[in-house]
Amino acid sequence: MPTPRTLLLTGAAGGLGTLMRSLLPAYGYELRLFDVRPVEGEPDAITADLSDKEALREAVRGVDAVLHLAGISLEAPFEKILRSNIEGTYNLYEAAREAGVPRIVFASSNHAVGYTPAPRAGDPLIPVDTPHRPDTFYGLSKSFGEDLAQLYWDRHGLETVSVRIGSCFAEPTDVRMLSVWMSPADGARLFHAALTAEEVGHTVVYGSSANTRLWWDLTGARALGYEPQDDSEQYADKLIAEHGELDPENPAHTHLGGRFVNDPPIWPY
Numbered sequence: 001m002p003t004p005r006t007l008l009l010t011g012a013a014g015g016l017g018t019l020m021r022s023l024l025p026a027y028g029y030e031l032r033l034f035d036v037r038p039v040e041g042e043p044d045a046i047t048a049d050l051s052d053k054e055a056l057r058e059a060v061r062g063v064d065a066v067l068h069l070a071g072i073s074l075e076a077p078f079e080k081i082l083r084s085n086i087e088g089t090y091n092l093y094e095a096a097r098e099a100g101v102p103r104i105v106f107a108s109s110n111h112a113v114g115y116t117p118a119p120r121a122g123d124p125l126i127p128v129d130t131p132h133r134p135d136t137f138y139g140l141s142k143s144f145g146e147d148l149a150q151l152y153w154d155r156h157g158l159e160t161v162s163v164r165i166g167s168c169f170a171e172p173t174d175v176r177m178l179s180v181w182m183s184p185a186d187g188a189r190l191f192h193a194a195l196t197a198e199e200v201g202h203t204v205v206y207g208s209s210a211n212t213r214l215w216w217d218l219t220g221a222r223a224l225g226y227e228p229q230d231d232s233e234q235y236a237d238k239l240i241a242e243h244g245e246l247d248p249e250n251p252a253h254t255h256l257g258g259r260f261v262n263d264p265p266i267w268p269y
């Protein structure tokens with residue numbers, strides 16, 4: 001598929017949205033920005049909540065694709081997750097379906113499968129079709145988003161790539177992240193591949209760099225044309241000196257979801 005010209009970027013004020021605002025235009029996208037918070041330095045950004053169906057209808061009008069990053073990105077009371085992540089994602093899909101938008105790239109998460117035990121040395125990597133094992137209401141909302149995407153493909157022919165993002169930050173900051181880190185540059189490469197690959201139907205992939213200590217299988221992401229260039233291993237000595245090796249007795253070190261399985265960080269708003 002040729003590069004979609006106009007891309008709606010939801011969650012544009014967030015951490016990942018800010019990274020992608022700077023990286024994606026180089027791939028040829030013209031971005032339309034959407035967030036409930038104002039986007040700094042972007043007076044044309046649409047400031048609206050995902051519960052505002054009219055604003056979403058306006059936002060999707062004429063776009064060639066959507067990169068859906070908006071939502072609560074940590075654990076929160078179920079009612080908040082329901083509104084932003086579950087109903088909000090449904091509202092976006094309905095608006096996209098009505099407008100005939102052909103493809104959405106959905107920011108899913110490792111927390112949809114967070115209670116899956118991490119592979120030990122010699123074990124196979126975790127496949128993409130491992131059962132959902134959400135570690136929080138947040139993870140549950142990502143499982144829902146993946147199923148919603150499947151429904152909209154099967155029933156309406158709206159394509160989605162659901163990317164189970166690991167940790168997309170400038171650098172990994174703990175030892176678990178050595179296994180799940182996705183560099184921002186690799187993030188842009190993967191989103192671009194997901195937006196341009198031919199005939200994806202609904203495809204679920206993991207999103208990370210080509211880490212030496214990788215926990216999951218990137219075959220599906222590579223099949224979209226993604227060629228990761230980075231590896232967290234350059235940070236390993238420093239992080240292990242600071243934090244020690246992963247503790248096999250600590251559930252936060254032995255499950256894909258990390259501390260979300262026993263001490264999830266809480267959404268502050």
Ligand SMILES: NC(=O)c1ccc[n+]([C@@H]2O[C@H](COP(=O)([O-])OP(=O)(O)OC[C@H]3O[C@@H](n4cnc5c(N)ncnc54)[C@H](O)[C@@H]3O)[C@@H](O)[C@H]2O)c1
Pocket residue numbers: 010011012013014015016017034035036037048049050051068069070071072073074083084088107108109110164165166167168169
């Ligand atoms: N950053 C990562 O490593 C990572 C890992 C896994 C999944 N994800 C997913 O990627 C997406 C972006 O993550 P992030 O780290 O940038 O999170 P973030 O919290 O920094 O950004 C999320 C943005 O969504 C906006 N938002 C929240 N609720 C909204 C609503 N109801 N209507 C409109 N906008 C709303 C927020 O204002 C915020 O700017 C999220 O969906 C997150 O769950 C991120």
